[in-house]
Amino acid sequence: MQATDSDHSDKYDLPKAYEFTEVEQRWYTRWLDEKTFSARMDEGKPAFAIVIPPPNVTGVLHIGHALNNTLQDLLVRYHRMRGDNTLWVPGTDHAGIATQNVVERQLASEKLSRHDLGREKFIERVWAWKEEKGGTIINQLKRMGASCDWDRERFTMDEGLSRAVREVFVRLYKEGLIYKGDYIVNWCPRCHTALADDEVEHDPTDGKLYHIRYPYADGSGHVVVATTRPETMLGDTAVAVHPDDERYQHLATVGISLPLTGRTIPVVFDHHVQREFGTGALKVTPAHDRDDYEIGLRHDLPRLKVMDDRGVMNEAAGRYAGLDRFACRKQIVADLEEQGFLEKIEDYQHAVGKCYRCSTVVEPTTSKQWFVSVRPLADKAVAAVREGRIALYPNTWYRTFYSWMDNIRDWCISRQIWWGHRIPAWTCESCGQMVVTVDDPDVCPFCGSTRLHQENDVLDTWFSSALWPFSTLGWPERTRELATFYPTSVLITSFDILFFWVARMMMMGLHFMDEVPFRDVYLHALVRDKHGKKMSKSTGNVIDPLVMIEQYGTDAFRFTLTAFAAQGREIRMDEERIDGYRRFINKLWNAARFAQMHLKEADPAIVALAADTRGLALAHRWILSRINATIGAVRAALDGYNFNEVAQASYQFVWHEFCDWYLEWIKADLSGGDAAARDQARAVLLVVLEQVLKLMHPVTPFVTEEIWSQLPGRRGSIMVEPFPETNPAWADEEAEGTMNLLMGVISGLRTIRTEAEVHPSARIEATLICPDPDKRRMLNEFSAGVQAMVRANSLTIVAEGTVPDDAGHALVQEVELVVPLKGLIDVVGELDKLAREQGKLAKELERVVAKLGTEKFVRNAPADVVAKERDKEAELRARLAKNMESTERLSKLR
């Protein structure tokens, strides 16, 4: 350990401040060397498996990944310690369009395009990129402390997974669940590919609404249609109106003369048309608009494509051919204007679909694409969720899940890019048959021709990730891993890919494995900045996990993420909180340092002393009872995915119970002359510290491992220690009750000291007036402890007495605290405080009395609630009386 001399003192073996950087590197390396993360394939034990949501191979770790992987690691470490047969499968996704874009940008800087290289060379180039740069995010996950079984790392395009993709494609095709069809899709003219519906983002955009006169074919008048995209009128093949719209009934036989082209198109009647919008007449362009496409189907309208793949007008656009779609729009508007067809132009805000990768305005267009018929697959997924075979956390997602699944459309799986799984379908150029096989065919099975041409398209990236839970375990082979770990236990992911990914894994898993892919789905929140804004580079509010790790340490960062991970939709990350938890980690470190100072010479055998709980002194029984409660709370929180409560419970215990009270209380025993008391304190201190470390290990693996390794006794990794279990012998209500009284008295006396501005190092004399004999006995028994904690020279405990005029005074659990303070009392301030307190007490008492006076309350409320109210009344009356006494007493001093 490299620490400066000033950080050390001879007394301690540990440096004064926790040096996380060195500790983290040292331990992670060692864990890897010792293969502590590897699944032990111990089939006799319950299996616990998680597959990582594979980050894009192009990715760099952002705070969402950090959260996602912290929560997974938390569960994995927890279950590993519980002795489960635990596996966490890591890996990355080939991320078709994203990765292709990265490499294309690289090429562009060399003034090349992928077409200059050709398909094969280009793909080689992408692989080369992947080998060189693709490991970034994996290394970053390691910095987070992720305990994945790295020997099992997978990539969606590695050999086994590619095999699984082909297998699935072929089977679905043979079952008739994959088909190729002419369909309207979202086309990105820049990426040159079709996009799935959910790959299109709709941004509100300021545009124009053009009102155009469409003359009747017989010249008897015109109808006005409104459109935001006038260039598409070249592809209009009808005008639609609502069937019940009386204004247009006469048009059934007339027809429309399409401006600028003179083509005659029919008027059709369709319920889709909103009568209230504009003039209630809608131009129909089946080849370039999704709704119009549907209308076209219903009325058997021709589909006239007027643009090509690049968004440039084609020959069907007549004299507009060759113009870019937006240039064409201008020209059309100018021409309409000139020829008197333009009625008006309005400013108009509407949602424009944009490519999620490059933000180019998407062009709906018809083309040949491959689809999965999802209905039958979706039904299985819905059934599994309805029957509780898959549970969603938080449960608010059920409704959303069902409504999405009910409205699901066929999934367009073909992409016109090169990087990805090329569709395993060949067309025979001799006989025209389609051949779909897992292995590349040499000859056409229909005619024996060798002239086979494979589809150019690749599959949507999500197609391979939909198979992830079983493809990573070796499917289609029937591996031991599959038998052992499928279905996986839980999927932890962000809710924004519930439909992209989670739902599709359910469909594929149920279809091919005949079993759910995971039993639980935990959807965590999106991380935003502390004002609730999305983090983005342009806003400059990005919190970079690696910077946080360097600045505050991985454990502090992980603890923060855990503390924020309540079951909600958003997390507002505040860097100050990370700093706060860094202090917490340091606090734990120093508590351990203190313990170490007293334990390093201790014989590990003393631990046996802690087993006889009845023989232990109060503070020890109390802390064991508290750690026991904390263990229960942490386990329950982990089992219910209430991660924030895991953090909350450990924080509260470590800082405010273990450090603030217990360590202070046992200091006297640890360094006092009573050997028996000292050994007992050492024993319980060690036991509790061990429990704390194990309990916190899943959240803060590094610091706990480091401290663990320094404790007396021969020790292996804390990672494989059994996770703490509640112990009924530790639960001790009596000890807790007594300690609560003592802590209350101590706090009360400290308050009196502070308010009278008694110097912290000055000693006081105190008297406790305690009518209750039981409490009096307790106070007498632990008087030495109380005196030490409040720096009192003497503590007199009496059954009754009067309070001198010139004394600090308080009432705690029916014990009066009296501290004579000659001339130190701020009489005016005290009176003021008493008056305020009196007001509060009186008001509260009034409420309680009224409540108890209500017959219905006494009759209807449970007995314990009523009893509680009665106790409260008595207590309030007593406190009020004491308050008045004090007021009277102090008034005399004024």
Add this chain to the structure above:
RNA sequence: GGGCGAAUAGCUCAGCUGGGAGAGCAUCGGCCUUACAAGCCGAGGGUCACAGGUUCGAGCCCUGUUUCGCCCACCA
């Protein structure tokens, strides 16, 4: 248009099946009390968005309203 979520201390958030409003940070006062000044001891601070309702009792359940955020959707 439909759906979902949020609104609690100055800030960021907990508050699980209804039974005396909590934490961290920030603020104020006092302390280098030998584990930790990255600390310790103490104090102040809230009409639980608003209006109704159910109930003996509501931050929590119901209805409506406002503000903010997100998702879905075929108003060109």
